Amino acid sequence: MSKILVVDDEVKACELLKRFLKTKEYDVITSNSGEDAIEKVKNEKPDVILLDVRMPGMDGIEVLKQLRELAPLLPVILVTAYGKIDNAVQAVKLGAYDYLTKPLDNEKIMVTLRNALTELYLKREVRMLRSNLKESAPLFKLMGSSDEIKRVYDQVNSVSPTNFTVILYGETGSGKELVAKAVHNQSLRKNGEFVAIDCGAIPETLIESEFFGYERGAFTGADKRKEGYFETASKGTLFLDEIGNLPRHMQSKLLRSLEERRIRRLGGKKDKLIDVRIIVASNEKLGNLVNAGKFREDLYHRLNEFTIEIPPLRKRKNDIVYLSKRFLDEVKLELNKNVTGFSTSAIECLFDYDWPGNVRELRNVIRKAVLTSSNNEMIEDQYLPIEKSSLKTDSGDFQTTQPLKVEIDGYEGFSLKDIAKKGLSKIEKNVIMDVLKRTGGNKSKAAKILKIDNTTMHYKIKEYGIRYTP
Known part of the structure; x- marks a missing residue:
């Protein structure tokens, strides 16, 4: 049953619309202010909103602006008085799905709601399909094709078919979970579960029961048996993100489980054999954490079978x-x-x-x-909501600088003229530098790769002051 949120400062209008929509088998909730509507969207997760434009305090336009950030897929249908259509048109430009004018026509309400819900369900399905496609996409489709990231691909291809434990090092946001999923998807365990855990997000009092599960009656509130992460990931992969945040007492229990390949649920009397691959990740070197007394040395050596470092962007x-x-x-x-x-x-x-x-x-x-x-x-x-910063300007000399390289594969189908037309002179210069490096300074070969004649190549080299020294 689809859930509709009706927002209007007039309580009677809300109730009349609610009564009508309930006869059409919709689940209807109401709100009488913009501020309350925002909270209801967060807590109630409606499928569509019927939103009055004119309200005291936060009006419908301001609510719409906030909803575009909070729930960008949520269809918002504006309700406005006849003669105030300019406001509704403005709202549609801001992302509203459609608008209705008062007095409301029941048939028009139903047609607009049905259309909005159909579009919403299609968008959700597309998002789900894209998510599934992303799960199965090769890593290079997700992370790029630079030399630095290609080294990561090579390591993933090497370790995936094995049962090695893998440590992933990388800064926050660098793609550690994507790499872990790639290892899983290319392994013999790809048909098993991939279970990802943030070790720093679990309260210390719950972490043991979450990892190992518990039997009914193991503690107050344990009214039924529950599997832990190890059992959920059976015959698959357990990814422990930010493992450096794991409490010391849990580190020893994890070590025992990995060494003996068995666990025991809280409140249980028998051990259970486990068959799971472990991948861990950290934004700090575990060896440094060992030296600082924050991580068990024996656990570190148990985990340190294969290491992949993911370069920052x-x-x-x-x-x-x-x-x-x-x-x-x-x-x-x-x-x-x-x-x-x-x-x-x-x-x-x-x-x-x-x-x-x-x-x-x-x-x-x-x-x-x-x-x-x-x-x-x-x-x-x-x-672009970022602080502007500047980089050092390249001198063009390969011996003394580290130029910003641009992979030729990223410009398939473009001639150098096409790139120049886009005004990307910095990229154009570095493309030429990169191709010259690949051809050992052979300008004729470089010109052929870039689909330009030798005269243009010489002109560009002179224009950018490029000097290639093998």
């Missing part, structure tokens, strides 16, 4: 354009907005930022930029 900046476009395509579909791409200044801004929150921060920035940008327009740098 600032050290693989040539993945930024690919990832930004990928996130843009995802959010356009989610929000049903036709944002056409990124302006030159926006791309330069994305390149120049250091991304302390890594890929997770980039994704959030693109989501907010699409939300605040207009349809049929490019994302400009002012829509």
Whole structure:
């Protein structure tokens, strides 16, 4: 049964609409203020909102603006008095699904609600399908194609078919769980469960029962038996994120379970054999935590069978354009907005930022930029909610600088002229530098790869002051 939230400061109007919608077998809740409506969306999770525009305090337009951030998929149908249609048109531009005028026509209400719900269910299905596709997508489709990340792919391909325990090191937001899932999906355990746990998010008093499960009556409130993470992940993979946050007493219990490959539920009398692969992750080197007395040395050595280090986004900046476009395509579909791409200044801004929150921060920035940008327009740098920073300018000399490399694979189908037309001079320069490096300084081969003639190649080398020394 679909749930409808009716928002109107007039209590009688709310009740009349509620009574009518209930006869049509909808679950209806009401609210008489904008502030209360926001809370009801958070707590009640309605499928559609019928929202009056004119209300004291927070009006319908302000509620709509907040809902675009809080629940971007939620259809909002504005209700406005006849003669106030300009407000409703403005609201539709802000993301409202549609508007109705008072006095309300019952047939029009039903048609609009049905259409809104149909669109909502389609969007949810698309999101679910995209999520399933993402789960099975190759890692390079999710993380990029830079040399730095290719090394991660190679390590994933090497360790996946084995039963080795893997330690993943990487900063927050760098994609550790994606890599863990890739290892699982390429392993012989891919048909088993992938269970991901944030070791720092479980209260210390509950952590043992969550990991190992419990029998009925094991403690107050244990009214039925429950499986723990180890049993849920049986014949699959258990991913322990931020394992450095695991309490010391739990570290010893984890070590025993891994050594003996058996667990015992709280309140249980018999051990249970476990068959599970362990992948752990940390944003700090576990060896350093051992030296600081925060992590058991014996557990560290038990886990340290294979290590993968995931580079931060600032050290693989040539993945930024690919990832930004990928996130843009995802959010356009989610929000049903036709944002056409990124302006030159926006791309330069994305390149120049250091991304302390890594890929997770980039994704959030693109989501907010699409939300605040207009349809049929490019994302400009002012829509990117990041602090502007600058990078050192390349001198063009391979011997003395570390240039911002751009993978040629990311520009398939484009000639150098196409790239230049986009105004991406920084990228154009680094493409030339990268190709010259690959060809050992052979300008004719480089020109052929870039689909330009030798005269243009010489001109570009001179224009950018590029000096290649093998």
